[in-house]
Amino acid sequence: MGSTLLHICLETAGAPDPLGDHEVGDRWICECGLNYVFHEGFNRGGGLTNDWFQAPPLPKPRRTGRALLFGPRKG
Secondary structure, eight states, X not given: OOTTSOOGGGGSTTSOOTTSOOOTTOEEEOTXXXXXXXXXXXXXXXXXXXXXXXXXXXXXXXXXXXXXXXXXXXX
């Protein structure tokens, strides 16, 4: 999929309404796993608009302490 094409999931029944009242920074994950965020950006015509754009997923925090194989170093 090229960067100039919109994903078809934005046109399905479960997708958020593009004309709805959304806050900047709202996130939505479609059924196929792609992440979208509502923010200000440029459309195909070069105009500045608020719309749903693809975004990388949020990173998950790593496990700490007890997940270590040998435990923390002592001394």
